[in-house]
Structures are given as C-alpha cells and as structure tokens.
Amino acid sequence: MVNRGYGHSKNSSILSRRSSLTSIALCMVVFFAFSIVGFIIYSRDILADEERKPAFAVSEDEFKSDEERKPVLVVSEEKFKYEKIREDAIWEVPSSHGLHSCVNRTPQYKDAQRGNRYMTVRSNGGLNQMRTGIADMVVVARLMNATLVIPQLDKKSFWQDTSTFADIFDETHFIMNLQTDVRIVKELPKELESVPRARKHFSSWASMSYYEEMTQLWKDYQVIHVAKSDSRLANNDLPLDIQRLRCRALYNALRFSPAIENLGKKLVERLRSRAERYIALHLRYEKDMLSFTGCTHGLTQEESKELRILRENTNHWKVKNINSTEQRINGLCPLTPKEVGIFLHALGYPPWTLIYIAAGEIYGGNTHLSELTSRYPNVVFKETLASKQELKSFSNHASQSAALDYIISIESDVFVPSHSGNMARAVEGHRRFLGHRKTITPDRKRLVALFDMLDSGVLEEGLSLSRLVLEMHKNRQGGPRRREGAPSGVKGRARFRFEEPFYQNPYPECICGSKRAAKT
Incomplete structure (x- = not known):
C-alpha cells in the first residue's frame, strides 16, 4: 500500500508541474502579444507627432547641463535646399558680365613735356580724401603742363597725423609709374624755394576749360601752390584719357609703402x-x-x-x-x-x-x-x-x-x-x-x-x-x-x-x- 501510494503521489506531482508550465507559457505568449500591439500603437503615435513637428524642431534634454545640451535639428529636404541656396547667395560675387578694368592710353595721348613750371600741393583731409585729391592733382598738373612736387599731407585734421607722403606711399613707385604722364619731383628746386607763388583754391569739380584758363597764371608765376586737393576735378564730361589717368594715378601709382x-x-x-x-x-x-x-x-x-x-x-x-x-x-x-x-x-x-x-x-x-x-x-x-x-x-x-x-x-x-x-x-x-x-x-x-x-x-x-x-x-x-x-x-x-x-x-x-x- 505504501508503494502504490507513493507512485500515485509522484504521478500527480508531475502532472501538476506540467500544468503550471503550460499556464506560464500561455501567459507569456499573451503578454508578448499585448506588448507587440502596444509597441505598434506607441510607434504610430510617435510618427504622428513627428509629422506634426515644424521643419526645424529642437529636442529637449532636461537631464543634461547647458554645455552638454545640443539642439538636434530635424530639417525637411525643401527647407534644407532653401537654406543652402541662401547661404551661397550671401557670399556670391555679383556677375561682372564680362567687364574688366581698362586704363590704357588712346593713340592720341602724348607723353608728358618737361618744363620749368612747378605745382606744390597741400592735401587736406583723412587718408582717402588725400588719396583721391592727389590723383586729381596728377591730372591738374598734366592739364597745366606743370611738374608736380610730391604733395604735403594734412597734419591739422582731426587725427593730427604727422605722417609724410613717403610714410604712407611708395614714393619712388609713384614717380616712376607716372613718368610718361606727368613729371614728378620730390622737392622744389632750391632756386625756386623763395620765389613768389600763386596761391590758389582751385574751384571744386572744375572742368577742362577752367584749368586751361588757369594756365594764364604762368605769365606771372613759376610756382603755383594749391591749398586744397580734394574734389578739384569734375566727375563727368572729361576726355577719356584724362579719366583713365585718374584711375592710373589712384589704383596703380598710389601704392602704399x-x-x-x-x-x-x-x-x-x-x-x-x-x-x-x-x-x-x-x-x-x-x-x-x-x-x-x-x-x-x-x-x-x-x-x-x-x-x-x-x-x-x-x-x-x-x-x-x-x-x-x-x-x-x-x-x-x-x-x-x-x-x-x-x-x-x-x-x-x-x-x-x-x-x-x-x-x-x-x-x-x-x-x-x-x-x-x-x-x-x-x-x-x-x-x-x-x-x-x-x-x-x-x-x-x-x-x-x-x-x-x-x-x-x-x-x-x-x-x-x-x-x-x-x-x-x-x-x-x-x-x-x-x-x-x-x-x-x-x-x-x-x-x-x-x-x-x-x-x-x-x-x-x-x-x-x-x-x-x-x-x-x-x-x-x-x-x-x-x-x-x-x-x-x-x-x-x-x-x-x-x-x-x-x-x-x-x-x-x-x-x-x-x-x-x-x-x-
């Protein structure tokens, strides 16, 4: 009896264990199925949220410090193309349409003539006011057939700058670059330092005819002193060679030291x-x-x-x-x-x-x-x-x-x-x-x-x-x-x-x- 009882109890125990395992497996299958369904629903919600986001969306990461927190940009392809085009455009150089600089002399242009008439100049203003004024004085010297003495720079402007011409510009280059256009010397000849000079404030934006009239001054003077250099020449209605000489003087000859x-x-x-x-x-x-x-x-x-x-x-x-x-x-x-x-x-x-x-x-x-x-x-x-x-x-x-x-x-x-x-x-x-x-x-x-x-x-x-x-x-x-x-x-x-x-x-x-x- 004892042996039968023992065998029957053992079989019952085995069946009970099998039943428990089956139940556990079934529960796991059901749980897994529900997990899959839940994941699908959750994923759909995420996708729906993403579709509702603007072209630029910054992710939030509240668990990081300010230095660690880096915005994540979600950029639509259309927006990206627009931004790329704009970035290129802000640096893009305007089309020159085939235009190029030209300062060559025309066949009618003649080399400078040497003479004994001199022009001294006081250039007024700041750097660029003096630069453009000096370029104009090169042309004025050419028009009046005068030798240009290296200009004196303004030392009384707002900045009180004591710089000389040679401190700012390459003096030798200036003289040599313009030698066929106008004769330029560093100083007035010693014998002319004490002679009387015609001191002139030439008219602003003056024309060719104005300077042709000014040549009358040579009858009484060998030296003309120009008190101001800025805006002494008209912007328009001047011969082509005169305008190109202005460009050669400013862009080629007036090189910095x-x-x-x-x-x-x-x-x-x-x-x-x-x-x-x-x-x-x-x-x-x-x-x-x-x-x-x-x-x-x-x-x-x-x-x-x-x-x-x-x-x-x-x-x-x-x-x-x-x-x-x-x-x-x-x-x-x-x-x-x-x-x-x-x-x-x-x-x-x-x-x-x-x-x-x-x-x-x-x-x-x-x-x-x-x-x-x-x-x-x-x-x-x-x-x-x-x-x-x-x-x-x-x-x-x-x-x-x-x-x-x-x-x-x-x-x-x-x-x-x-x-x-x-x-x-x-x-x-x-x-x-x-x-x-x-x-x-x-x-x-x-x-x-x-x-x-x-x-x-x-x-x-x-x-x-x-x-x-x-x-x-x-x-x-x-x-x-x-x-x-x-x-x-x-x-x-x-x-x-x-x-x-x-x-x-x-x-x-x-x-x-x-x-x-x-x-x-």
Missing part, C-alpha cells in the same frame, strides 16, 4: 586662417563722424552733449546746429552697432561670421560695440590680429593705420560700410575696378523706417524683416552699373556736388567690355 603693404598682407592671411570668408565692416561709429553729422540716436545725454561741444569748437565744420532726428530720418546718420547687427542678420549672415572692423576707436567703447558683438561675437580689429610690436610704428599715425584697414577691406569677401564717407566710396570704387567684388551698401533711409517699426513693435525680426531687407538691397551688391548723375531738379553748379563721385564708380571710362556687358 612696403611696410604697410607687407603688414596688410599678413593680416589678410591671418583672417583667412581663422575663416574661409570674412566681412570687412567699415563701422563709422567714431567720435568725429557722429559729431560732424550731429547724430545722437541711442546715445546718452552726456555723450550727446560731448559731441555737440566738439562740433561747436571745430572751426572748419560750418554747420553747428543739427537736428539729430531729421538727420536720421533722412538717412544721413551712420548705422549704429545695433542696427548693423540687425541688418547683417536680416541679410542672412550667421552668428559665427568673421567680421573685421575697419575703423578707428568706436565711440563709447564696448558699451556700444556690445550691441553688435552680442549678435556676432566673432569680431576682430587689427589690434587683435597684429602684435603690439607690429603696430608700434603705426601708433599715433591714423592715416597709416587707416591704410591697413583699406587693404583688408579691398581683399574682403564682402565689404559693408555703415556710412557713405570718403573711405566707403573709395573702397567701393576700387572693388568695382578690381572686378565688382561684393559691396553691400545699406539703404539707410529705408532701413531707419524698418528699425523704428521694430522698436515700436509693429514689426518683428524674422522672415518678414529678412524678405524686406533682401528685396531692398538686391541691387545694392556692387554689381556693374553706370555712374549716376545728379538727381532730377538739381540745376546749376549745385548738380556737381550731388553727382556720384568718379572714384566711387569709375564705370564706364575705366571699366570696359562689350556693349551688351552691363545694364546702363
């Missing part, structure tokens, strides 16, 4: 080592410019007062009382650092863009500059590119320092001036001459209206602003066009003042191509 050229080249190379491309920004937010124009938007009362006192105490600045608001509305004020930042962002330049500031000391220092660097932190000056030792010889010589800015601006991928001053015009013209390199000239009058709309909340930064700014500047990229005349309605000699300067756009005389090469 070897010391300036060498350092300028090094600084360009250092910029290229930091980024593939860079913007040269002529940020004319300097004390003298703000005081001269009377522009005080965004400044404190103390700063505005300081600029007003400077303007009142500067004798050769004729206009003393200026309405800052009217100046700004009319587009006559330099863009502020903040406005430049908004402008560049609207054009599509990303925050990491390398920007070289081609300017002197920014008024207010970092207080105002930070309004730009908060948007574009990759901002550099020559002081951050060059060592103190390299810049030592340039200290207290504003014109030599400005020459470095000029070289870097000419070689930049994009040049943006915040105001249409002498340097802005000279650089724009030179870049046109070199093949219409990209130069974006802000339409300040129309931009101010947009900036005021932003301040009032009527408009917000984003795609709408960007479209407005891009449309506004699609034809302000430095592409080929003929030099503009005076606005309609301006008559008499006043029209000369409002013509586009020759050195801002030397087309068509110094830029040639087929008749269909560019729009007129």
